[in-house]
Amino acid sequence: MARYFAIRIGRAMITIALVVTFAFVVLRLSGDPALIIMGPEAPPEVIAAFRKAWGLDDPIWMQYFDYFGAIAKGELGRSMRDGRPAIALVLERIPATLTLTIPALLLKLAIGIPGGIFAALHRGSLIDRAVMIGAVAGFTVPSFVLGLVLVLIFAVQLGWLPSGGQETWRHAILPVFTLGIGGAAVLARFTRSAMLEVLGQSYIRTASAKGVSWRAVVLSHALPNAAIPTVTIIGFMVGTLIAGAVVVESVFSWPGVGRLLVVAVANRDLAVVQCILLLVAATMVTSNLIVDFLYGFLDPRLRSREAAGAH
Amino acid sequence: MTAPLVSVDRLVRIYRMRTGMFGRPRGVCAVDGVTFSINRGETLGLVGESGSGKSTTGRLVLGLENSDAGSVAFNGSRLPAMDTPEWRASRARMQMIFQDPLGALDRRLPIAAQVREPLDIHAVEDEAFRTARVQELMRSVRLSDDVGQRYPHELSGGQRQRAVLARALATKPDFLVCDEPVSALDVSIQAQVVNLLIDLQAELDLTMLFISHDLRVVRQISERVAVMYLGRVVELGNADDLFVSPQHPYTQALVSASPAPGRRRGERIVLSGDPPNPAAKPSGCAFHPRCPSAFARCRAEAPALVEVAPDRSVACHLTGLESPAAVALGAVA
Amino acid sequence: MADLSLPGSTAAKRTISWPRIPPVVAVAILWVVAMLVVAILAEAIAPYGVTKMDLRNRLSAPGNAAHWLGTDELGRDVLSRLIFSIRISFLIAFGATAISAIVGTLLGFLAAHFRGLAEQAVLMLADFQASMPFLILALAVLAFFGSSLPLLIGLMGLYGWERYARIARGLAVSATGQGYASAVRQLGAAPSRIYLRHILPNIASTLIVSMTLVFPEVILLESGLSFLGLGVQPPMTSLGNMVGYGREYIGSAPWIMLTPAAIITLTTLAVSLIGDWLRDKLDPTLA
Numbered sequence: 001m002a003r004y005f006a007i008r009i010g011r012a013m014i015t016i017a018l019v020v021t022f023a024f025v026v027l028r029l030s031g032d033p034a035l036i037i038m039g040p041e042a043p044p045e046v047i048a049a050f051r052k053a054w055g056l057d058d059p060i061w062m063q064y065f066d067y068f069g070a071i072a073k074g075e076l077g078r079s080m081r082d083g084r085p086a087i088a089l090v091l092e093r094i095p096a097t098l099t100l101t102i103p104a105l106l107l108k109l110a111i112g113i114p115g116g117i118f119a120a121l122h123r124g125s126l127i128d129r130a131v132m133i134g135a136v137a138g139f140t141v142p143s144f145v146l147g148l149v150l151v152l153i154f155a156v157q158l159g160w161l162p163s164g165g166q167e168t169w170r171h172a173i174l175p176v177f178t179l180g181i182g183g184a185a186v187l188a189r190f191t192r193s194a195m196l197e198v199l200g201q202s203y204i205r206t207a208s209a210k211g212v213s214w215r216a217v218v219l220s221h222a223l224p225n226a227a228i229p230t231v232t233i234i235g236f237m238v239g240t241l242i243a244g245a246v247v248v249e250s251v252f253s254w255p256g257v258g259r260l261l262v263v264a265v266a267n268r269d270l271a272v273v274q275c276i277l278l279l280v281a282a283t284m285v286t287s288n289l290i291v292d293f294l295y296g297f298l299d300p301r302l303r304s305r306e307a308a309g310a311h
Numbered sequence: 312m313t314a315p316l317v318s319v320d321r322l323v324r325i326y327r328m329r330t331g332m333f334g335r336p337r338g339v340c341a342v343d344g345v346t347f348s349i350n351r352g353e354t355l356g357l358v359g360e361s362g363s364g365k366s367t368t369g370r371l372v373l374g375l376e377n378s379d380a381g382s383v384a385f386n387g388s389r390l391p392a393m394d395t396p397e398w399r400a401s402r403a404r405m406q407m408i409f410q411d412p413l414g415a416l417d418r419r420l421p422i423a424a425q426v427r428e429p430l431d432i433h434a435v436e437d438e439a440f441r442t443a444r445v446q447e448l449m450r451s452v453r454l455s456d457d458v459g460q461r462y463p464h465e466l467s468g469g470q471r472q473r474a475v476l477a478r479a480l481a482t483k484p485d486f487l488v489c490d491e492p493v494s495a496l497d498v499s500i501q502a503q504v505v506n507l508l509i510d511l512q513a514e515l516d517l518t519m520l521f522i523s524h525d526l527r528v529v530r531q532i533s534e535r536v537a538v539m540y541l542g543r544v545v546e547l548g549n550a551d552d553l554f555v556s557p558q559h560p561y562t563q564a565l566v567s568a569s570p571a572p573g574r575r576r577g578e579r580i581v582l583s584g585d586p587p588n589p590a591a592k593p594s595g596c597a598f599h600p601r602c603p604s605a606f607a608r609c610r611a612e613a614p615a616l617v618e619v620a621p622d623r624s625v626a627c628h629l630t631g632l633e634s635p636a637a638v639a640l641g642a643v644a
Numbered sequence: 645m646a647d648l649s650l651p652g653s654t655a656a657k658r659t660i661s662w663p664r665i666p667p668v669v670a671v672a673i674l675w676v677v678a679m680l681v682v683a684i685l686a687e688a689i690a691p692y693g694v695t696k697m698d699l700r701n702r703l704s705a706p707g708n709a710a711h712w713l714g715t716d717e718l719g720r721d722v723l724s725r726l727i728f729s730i731r732i733s734f735l736i737a738f739g740a741t742a743i744s745a746i747v748g749t750l751l752g753f754l755a756a757h758f759r760g761l762a763e764q765a766v767l768m769l770a771d772f773q774a775s776m777p778f779l780i781l782a783l784a785v786l787a788f789f790g791s792s793l794p795l796l797i798g799l800m801g802l803y804g805w806e807r808y809a810r811i812a813r814g815l816a817v818s819a820t821g822q823g824y825a826s827a828v829r830q831l832g833a834a835p836s837r838i839y840l841r842h843i844l845p846n847i848a849s850t851l852i853v854s855m856t857l858v859f860p861e862v863i864l865l866e867s868g869l870s871f872l873g874l875g876v877q878p879p880m881t882s883l884g885n886m887v888g889y890g891r892e893y894i895g896s897a898p899w900i901m902l903t904p905a906a907i908i909t910l911t912t913l914a915v916s917l918i919g920d921w922l923r924d925k926l927d928p929t930l931a
Contacts, residue, residue: 018772026788140912142864144871145905156895243777247868262872265787273787280780402832415827417842429831
C-alpha cells in the first residue's frame, strides 16, 4: 500500500515538474523573457534589474533551477496591465469561477449519475434512448454554442434571464446550466457504460440467481463496482473546477479565472498566463492524487495485490 | 572427422526478474552450463520437460538471445552480436521453426508472400527467381500451389507448419532449429511433418537441432540425443543406444514412461517430488530430490558431464562407481 | 499426400463484403462527404469572396436571392464565409489528426522497440498530456507564440497523441513478444521493415478508429479557440470565428451565429457516429 501511494505521489511531482518545465521552455523559446514579461515599454534599468533578479545571464540549466525556486517561492511575476502581482489577480478571481463551477459540478452529479444508472438498468427503454441522445448531444454541441443558444432563447427571445455579467444571482443561472449540462451528458454516458459492464459480469447473475432481490443486487454489488471507474472521471471534473469554465465565462462575460486567462492570452500578459497554468496543474494533480488515494481504499484488488507483492 | 557445424560450450542464461518496480532483482537460471556439438548433416534431439531450458537453449544456439556466459560457434566462428547487420545476414544460414505456426505468421498476408519474405529481406537474385523459388519451396514441403494465395487462418495446422518450414528453408540455410514443431498438431499430422523433415534433411543436407518433450518423435528423427534437466545436460549420446540403455536415472524414468511396443507394464519408473522449477533449483545435482538412487554426494555436488563410453556422456555421480556396495556405503568416489 | 485444405475456401471469399450500414450512420457518412466536397471545392462553390463587402445589404436576413444565408455586419455573404470556414476548419482538423496520429504512433513504436528509459519517458509524457486539460496548455502556447495557421495546426497536432502512443506501444509489444513480428525479426528483417510492413498494417484499424474519435474533438477545440478570438485570425475565417463575430448580433441577426454553430454540431455528431460504428465493427475492445 505504501508503495502504491509512493508511486502515485512520485508521478504527481513529476507532472508538476513537467508543467513547470513546459512553462520554462515555452517562455524561453518565445523570445527574451525579460522583454516579454516586463513589456517592451519598460525602461532599460527595469529590464536589467529583471534579468539580474531572474538570472537571465546565467547558463540555461541554472536558470532552470532558479525558475523552479522562484515558482516555489511564489514569485510569479506581475501583470503587464496593471503591474499587480499575477498571483493576486488570479486568486481574487477564483471565487467568481467557483461560483459557477461548484454548482455546475453538483448539477452534473445530480443529473449525470442517476441518469446513467437509470439508463443502464432499463436498457433499451425510452429513457435509455433519451439519455443516450442527450449524452451524445451534450458531447457534440460545443459549450459556447449551447451557451449562446440558451442566451438566444432565454435572454433575447423570452427575456427571462440576463445575458451576461455578474450582477445578480440570476446571472449565474445560464452559465451554470451550460456548464452543467455538458458535463452531465459526459457523466451519464460514462456511468451508463460502467454500470452496463458491471451488470454483465457473472457475479451479478450469480447473486440474482441466489435469490437476492434485484434492488439489493444493484445497491450492494453493481453500484460499488461501477463507482470505481466513475470516481476517476469525477476526479477529473473536480480537477477542472478552476480551469473548466474558460469558454463559458467568455460567453457570459463572467469575471472569473477563465475570462482572465483569455484576456491575458490576447494581451500576451505572460505572467498571468503562467500563473494560471501552474495553478491549474496543481489543482489537477491534487485531485488526481485524491482519486488515487480513494482508489487505494475503494478497490480491494489494489489492496490485496499490493499485499501479495505483485506490481 | 570434420569439425562440427555447431558447437556450444558451457552456455549460461540467467533471466533477471524484478518483483515490481522497487523489488529486489532475482535471477532465474534457465540454462546452466550446456555443452554439446552437432555435426554437419546430423540431427541432435534435445529432450526435456518444461522448465528444462531446452527452448532457451535453442534460442541461444541461434543467437536469438544473448548468453550470460559460454559461447556458440557456427561453422568455426562465433555468432555475431544480436541485431547487427552481420547477425541479420547470418539468418540466411540458420533458421528456426516454432511450436505455434499461426503465431509465427502474419495474418494479413497470403502464404506465398510470407514464404517469399526471406528472399526479399536478403535481396536474393531477382523478381523472377524469387517467384520460381517460392513455387519450388511450396512443392518441396508438399503444399499445393493454390495454398499460396490463402491466408494463415484458412489453413490447417499441418499446412501452416509446412508453410513456416518453407519460409525457413527459403534461403537454403545450413542449420535448422525446430522448437516443438509438432507438439500442437494431431498425431497423424505429426507423422507427416516429421517424415517431411527427415526427407528434407536428406535432400538438403540440413543440420538440425530438434527440441521436443516427446521421446518417440525425437527418437524417430535424431541421430544423437541430449537430455536436459533444469538447465543442464544430464545425458548425451547416440539416439538408439540411449533409448535402449539409458544411464542417467532421469533418462531412465523418461524412457520408461514413454510407451514402446514389447515393453512390459510394471517396469515404469515413477518419479516422486515436485516437478522441476528453475526458480527454485535444488543444490548439487538438480535431480537429487526426485532421484530414486540419490545419495549424500548428490545433494552437495553437481556432477559433471563425463564421457562414460564412446559417444555417451552422463552427468551422474553413480556412473564411474564400481559397485552397488560402494553406493550403499555412500562412498565418495 | 492428401490435400488438407479446408472445404469451401475459395478465392471468392477474399472480396470485401460491404457490411450493412445503419441508416443513421449512412446519413452521417453522406454529411461528412458533403462537407469534404464543400471544403475541397470552396472556390468553385462560394458565390462571393470571403472579404467582399456589400455595404448596402448589411445584416440582411437569409432567404433573399443575392445572399442565401444572409449577410453579416459588414455585408459579407454568410454562405461564402461558411464555405471557406468549413475548408479551414477541416484543414486544421485533418492536419492535426494526421500529425498527432503519426507522432503518437511513432513514439509508441519507439517506446515498444527500445523499452527501458525511452519507454518510461514516453509513458510519462503520455500521462502528463492526459492529465492536463489541453485547452489550458494550448492557451499558454498561444499566449507565448501567437496564432499563425501553421502554429495552430501544429498545436492541435499535439492533441490526442498519447492515445495513439499507448495503442501503438501496447500492440507492438505484444506483437514482438511471441508473435509474427519476432518470427520476421528472426528471419533477418531490419526493425524498420518489421514495424512498417508488419506491425503497422496490423494495428491500422485500431488507429483509424482512434482517429475518428479524435477528429471531432479537434474541431471542437479549434472552434472554441477561434470563438475566443485566439484561434484562426482574420482575414481567414473559421466556424468558431463566425460564431464569435455573430455573437454581438445575436438579437438582431442570429443567423450569423447559428449557421456555423449548426455546422460544427452536425459535423462533430456525424464523425462521432461514424467512429462509434467503426469501433463496434472493427475493434470492440476499445472502450
